[in-house]
Amino acid sequence: MISERAKESLGRIFSGAARSRLPARDGDPCEVVELRGEPPPHAQVVVLTISSMQFRLLLLLHFDDDAPMRDYYVGEAERTLTEAFMEVANLCCGAMNQQLVQHFADLGMSTPYALSSACVPYLVTLKPNYVARYDVTINGAVRVGATLCVCASAPIDFDAGESVEADSGGELELF
Structure with missing residues (x-):
C-alpha cells in the first residue's frame, strides 16, 4: 500500500528532477503535466530502476527519434539520440534517488537501458501498486513522456515536503 501523501511526494520528486535534469541547457523552460489517461505514443523507452x-x-x-529530439539532445555530436538521452535519463533518475534517500536507506539505482515502447503494456504483469504518467515539454518543442511505476513490498508513507527541487550540483555517484 502506498499512501496518498507518498504518491504526491513521488510526483513532486519526479517533477523537480525532470525540471532540473531533462533540459540540456540551464534556463530552458520545462513543463511537467500529470496525465490522467495514457500518454501519447512514443517509439522508444529508456528505463531506470530505484530499489529499496x-x-x-x-x-x-x-x-x-525525431528532428526536435535529435537537434536538442545530440546536435552535432557523434552519438545516437538513445546514447545522449540515456545520459540525461540517468541524471534525472539520480536526482530522484537523491531525494528518496532522505526517506529510505540503502537505495540502489540501475543503469539506463532502452526498450521498444511495445514493452510498456506489460508493466501490468509487475502488479504495480502505483502508476503515474506525465507529459514533459522542453523549449515548447521537445516532448518526453514519463511513467512512474512503483511496486511495494511493504507499506510506503513519507512526505517529501512542498518544495522538492533537485540539487544542481554535478557530483558523481558510484554504485
Whole structure:
C-alpha cells in the first residue's frame, strides 16, 4: 500500500528532477503535466530502476527519434539520440534517488537501458501498486513522456515536503 501523501511526494520528486535534469541547457523552460489517461505514443523507452527493501520504482522515459529530439539532445555530436538521452535519463533518475534517500536507506539505482515502447503494456504483469504518467515539454518543442511505476513490498508513507527541487550540483555517484 502506498499512501496518498507518498504518491504526491513521488510526483513532486519526479517533477523537480525532470525540471532540473531533462533540459540540456540551464534556463530552458520545462513543463511537467500529470496525465490522467495514457500518454501519447512514443517509439522508444529508456528505463531506470530505484530499489529499496520496501519498493521498486521504475522510471520510464518515452521519446521519439525525431528532428526536435535529435537537434536538442545530440546536435552535432557523434552519438545516437538513445546514447545522449540515456545520459540525461540517468541524471534525472539520480536526482530522484537523491531525494528518496532522505526517506529510505540503502537505495540502489540501475543503469539506463532502452526498450521498444511495445514493452510498456506489460508493466501490468509487475502488479504495480502505483502508476503515474506525465507529459514533459522542453523549449515548447521537445516532448518526453514519463511513467512512474512503483511496486511495494511493504507499506510506503513519507512526505517529501512542498518544495522538492533537485540539487544542481554535478557530483558523481558510484554504485
